[in-house]
């Protein structure tokens with residue numbers, strides 16, 4: 229499932245390809261996503277120019293003069309490009325040419341006047357695309373701060389966690405507490421912070437909070453730099469895989485030895501809040 233770094237990398241790719249571009253034609257190939265793609269999208273988008281592309285949490289926001297187009301990738305959403313002419317020659321359609329992406333999972337094609345075609349593909353159909361008048365409304369109104377923003381700091385963390393009985397794993401996944409973190413990166417953050425995923429949030433001391441904040445920011449930044457992680461269907465919009473999965477210290481390492489020096493414990497896997505948790509029973513307390 230794409231998390232913040234993957235969506236940020238997608239935003240950067242989109243900005244490179246279609247910032248300031250004008251839409252020529254919109255084709256809805258299969259409207260069945262988490263919410264049905266509205267056919268009003270076609271009329272609304274054709275002839276319009278993109279002003280800028282931003283990200284909030286795991287949402288891509290494409291800005292137009294009087295409205296916004298919201299894109300959420302769900303579990304398996306992919307955005308990729310091809311050129312109208314000379315399909316075989318361009319790198320941007322790498323996976324498309326290799327036929328790894330099945331055409332039957334293409335939901336939407338947007339043709340731009342610059343000759344590029346943007347395609348949204350989603351095997352499991354949990355993603356969605358919709359028009360918004362304002363970006364202060366749902367789903368943005370309740371979102372917690374961005375993990376890389378200044379407002380996500382120790383003061384905020386200490387204040388918020390005060391009365392929270394749920395465990396730290398579930399707190400970090402709570403989008404109202406901090407937005408954009410998902411299962412993979414939370415596993416990595418807790419490992420680096422030497423904190424058990426089971427610890428009750430309000431019991432975490434201030435020293436640990438400093439570590440958690442530090443590692444959230446560091447890991448998210450590193451992952452963006454490396455192009456995100458490529459597991460379970462995630463690819464850039466320019467068709468390359470991310471590299472951050474090579475840096476996983478704990479995620480997906482069940483039964484393998486902990487990498488911390490002097491620790492000979494084996495990484496365990498457990499389900500917390502129905503999500504896989506990987507942790508070292510010795511280092512993480």
Ligand SMILES: [Zn+2]
Nearest residue numbers: 486491508511
């Ligand atoms: Zn260990």
